[in-house]
Amino acid sequence: MNAHQDITAVDRIMDRARAAQAAFEDGATQDRYDRAAQAAAWAIMEPGRNRALAELSVKTTGLGNVPDKITKNHRKTLGLMRDIATAKTHGIVSDDPATGITEIARPIGVIGAVVPSTNPAATPANNIINALKCGNAIVLSPSPKGIAACEMLLGFIHAEFDKIGLDHDLVQMVPPPGSKEKTQRMLEQSDLVVVTGSQDNVRRAYTCGTPAIGVGAGNVTVIVDDTADLDAAAQKIAASKTFDNATSCSSENALVVVDAIYDAFVAAMARQGGALIPESGEAQIVERLWPDGKLNRSVIAQDADVMIDALGLTGQVPADTQFIAVETRGIGPDHPLSGEKLSRVVALYRAADFSDAAEIASRILEHQGAGHSIGLHSADENRALHLGETIPTCRVIVNQAHCFATGGAFNNGMPFSLSMGCGSWGGNSIDDNLNWRHFMQTTKIVREIPPVEPSVEEIFADYWADAGK
Incomplete structure (x- = not known):
């Protein structure tokens, strides 16, 4: 396949993702989004599938060990499901008579996610669950060594989707073999980019022209x-x-x-x-x-x-x-x-x-x-x-x-995540653990309220007392 065909293949995937997301959002309910997230979570947490993913991950990447991969796949996903269990990501999420503002949850659209070989199942699963919970479609670009695990994970997710009538095109991946050109096209065609992995990938995400969330280097x-x-x-x-x-x-x-x-x-x-x-x-x-x-x-x-x-x-x-x-x-x-x-x-x-x-x-x-x-x-x-x-x-x-x-842990209050934002110190746009809130946006209904306008004296009285008028 030549470079032009590669780009065309990515474009087709992105088009299918966009169509699937529109249908997913049309007439949606919170229950629809919740069931989709649960389907993706069970796809990695079901013990037999978890073990298969862990074994394939270690075999194909040469990184880590099977028992700990099984533990990570299970606990990270279980913790995420705890975090999002009661999160409201559809419809009216807040209504404040004092400000006159009503907030309505809205999906972002198609998420483009670049995921590393160190956690080739747990990280994509985390991104997929968060994306679905908020009404999005998602397209993944795994590292070359993580392709096999990503393909297996998507197969398991699609099998769960078949049980509840969801479109496979809600969760896809860039067609292998991976390349910088195909990943770049995916980044440019997405509505939001989420990148975990090398700092080169993070920098490319921040300069691709699409709103991006990258995470910093650990040490x-x-x-x-x-x-x-x-x-x-x-x-x-x-x-x-x-x-x-x-x-x-x-x-x-x-x-x-x-x-x-x-x-x-x-x-x-x-x-x-x-x-x-x-x-x-x-x-x-x-x-x-x-x-x-x-x-x-x-x-x-x-x-x-x-x-x-x-x-x-x-x-x-x-x-x-x-x-x-x-x-x-x-x-x-x-x-x-x-x-x-x-x-x-x-x-x-x-x-x-x-x-x-x-x-x-x-x-x-x-x-x-x-x-x-x-x-x-x-x-x-x-x-x-x-x-x-x-x-x-x-x-x-x-x-x-x-x-x-x-x-994130069951005995602390941090959100369960495999992607840690590092603020301006790490060259990132977020300083929190990547979590479901980053996969959702809101529309505000703004109503007129009685004016709240202070006098100049109320604002500057203390300053004038210290510094003079």
Whole structure:
């Protein structure tokens, strides 16, 4: 198929999506939108299908592990369904006599979604459910390695659609093989673009001429201070760092530990399978992890034994090692350990005290990961507030396993999502977790009300008292 035929094929898909969305919206009810979302959710959550998607995802991408993919597919989708269960996305959503304004929920139209290979089923499912809940059609552009999982997911969704009489064209994907040209055409033809993945894709989305929501790069930094419960902190960090072999953008990439409890924390970390690589071994890890200046694919998102062998650490770390922490001081482009590693490797920094730890963490995030999130293990609530007021971040995750908490958890109030907006720090238009509200717009009915007009004196009296007239 030549380039012209490729573009024509994308245009046909977008036309079908637009027609299907118009029919979906015509005469719609909240129940119709809810049933569509439930159909897509059950398509990935049904245990047999979930396992098939997890196994295919790991087989075709080489990233992560099957048990954790199953857990992620289930919990992320279940949490999303909890979040949207009572959300009103059709008809009148608010009516305020005081302002005279009535808000009516309206679909956006056709959503174009670019999704990554790290979560080739969970991320597209999240986008699909949100889109359908708000009355939209959606067209997906998966990464090349994620195509097979995306095709399988859409097959499962269409099977569920057949049970309730929904049009398959509500959920489609760019025809494989993927290409930048086809994805670009999809972006240009959509009504809203949602991009999770590489920063190149995010930048392309923001410049495609279509309203866009992109999310920033992860490079999670976590501070462990002198008031922390060290065993609890180590347990949570280990669970988070190793989950799905560190494929999540919310996996810890740097630990900043204050000097007073540094040795005790290293011991606690060892009890959780975290092996310390002293600063003298840093160069060896960097050489193996970035052999040609790029992350080593034989280490990225691999099981612990594969990672240990690829880094040349067999026999040098304990047999029960689940992840490694490499002592380092460097931050910036000449120090790759300070960036995202997508592996069971975390950089370990020693800080003089909490103030120094906050400064180190800020420098790391300004190098990479600004806006995304920072973790804190501490018993001092004021320290969380300090980070929230001074660090370039949209989330401060306190005393939690970071990758489970950032994207929503059953024991915190964040929306369940696999896409974290990073605000202006991360070059994004949103600072929240991507959620159903981003897939809906409203029309306002505006009525006349009695005027509410203050006098000039009411507005400026305090200012005049301070500054003079």
